[in-house]
Amino acid sequence: MKPVEVIKSISYNQHEILRNILDLHCGGNGPDVDITYSVGNFYGKFKRTIKEVRDDGSVVEKQEEFEIPQPKYKFDVDPQVDGCEKIEPWGNIPLDDNSVNVVVVDLPFVIGPRDCPSMRNKKPGSNVIGKRFSSYYPRHEMFESYEHWLSECYRILKPGGVLIWKSQPVISGGINLMTSYYSCRVAEDLGFYIKDEFVLVAKQRLLSGKVKNQMHSRRYHSFFHVFVKDDPKREKTNYWKREFVEKYNKEMEEKNKASEDVTNKKNEN
Numbered sequence: 001m002k003p004v005e006v007i008k009s010i011s012y013n014q015h016e017i018l019r020n021i022l023d024l025h026c027g028g029n030g031p032d033v034d035i036t037y038s039v040g041n042f043y044g045k046f047k048r049t050i051k052e053v054r055d056d057g058s059v060v061e062k063q064e065e066f067e068i069p070q071p072k073y074k075f076d077v078d079p080q081v082d083g084c085e086k087i088e089p090w091g092n093i094p095l096d097d098n099s100v101n102v103v104v105v106d107l108p109f110v111i112g113p114r115d116c117p118s119m120r121n122k123k124p125g126s127n128v129i130g131k132r133f134s135s136y137y138p139r140h141e142m143f144e145s146y147e148h149w150l151s152e153c154y155r156i157l158k159p160g161g162v163l164i165w166k167s168q169p170v171i172s173g174g175i176n177l178m179t180s181y182y183s184c185r186v187a188e189d190l191g192f193y194i195k196d197e198f199v200l201v202a203k204q205r206l207l208s209g210k211v212k213n214q215m216h217s218r219r220y221h222s223f224f225h226v227f228v229k230d231d232p233k234r235e236k237t238n239y240w241k242r243e244f245v246e247k248y249n250k251e252m253e254e255k256n257k258a259s260e261d262v263t264n265k266k267n268e269n
């Protein structure tokens with residue numbers, strides 16, 4: 001039986017996205033490192049429904065079990081399980097330069113003081129996301145931390161190595177913080193090629209009763225970006241810089257000029 005569906009850029013299931021990234025971009029291998037391991041929710045055995053074509057041409061749906069293998073190296077600033085090593089929020093990943101093939105990162109996206117009453121109290125339902133995933137404060141700490149870890153991942157990855165980077169756009173203080181696009185810009189500046197983008201769509205979200213006047217759409221999605229270090233098969237791109245467009249405009253002008261010259265020569269003969 002042959003699978004019918006192609007790998008799509010959207011899914012409701014983050015494990016399916018991770019499996020697809022490993023298959024499409026990492027030669028089917030599991031990750032070497034996760035620096036935000038927490039309790040390791042990304043890893044284990046999971047199920048998904050797939051469609052396949054039978055030999056007689058009919059299409060059947062079937063349940064498929066798949067695995068996201070545990071990373072060799074597990075790190076977190078606040079280790080929760082045995083075998084996960086502590087790293088410092090502004091420290092280095094304790095691995096050599098150019099030493100690994102695949103790294104996974106899923107940093108916090110909540111903005112808020114870590115010692116505020118709603119983070120400290122044990123009330124069920126209070127600041128659930130902040131308590132579970134930790135937070136940054138003030139806002140710019142998040143951007144600096146993202147930049148710090150992108151640069152550390154770039155350092156430890158081998159050329160051609162893959163960084164699987166989860167990020168979530170967030171609204172804070174009435175401002176839309178485009179954390180995912182910020183990550184892409186920093187990644188490209190460092191030398192990563194943005195090879196792919198997957199969108200994880202949520203069916204449900206916690207809704208805050210505090211918001212009186214809604215100013216932005218409630219985010220129901222997050223991203224998994226696939227950043228490749230110094231991809232030997234690609235020239236470096238930087239979509240976020242004006243020079244990128246100028247370089248291509250110049251190349252197009254030169255190409256057009258060359259083909260005009262050829263036509264003129266033909267007409268002269």
Ligand SMILES: C[S@@+](CC[C@H](N)C(=O)[O-])C[C@H]1O[C@@H](n2cnc3c(N)ncnc32)[C@H](O)[C@@H]1O
Pocket residue numbers: 035036037038039040041042076077078088089106107108132133134135145
């Ligand atoms: C969204 S959770 C990761 C969840 C994990 N992927 C899972 O599925 O179980 C974010 C993790 O980042 C860690 N973290 C918090 N502040 C950090 C910082 N400044 N630098 C790096 N990691 C941080 C937290 O300890 C937490 O484990």
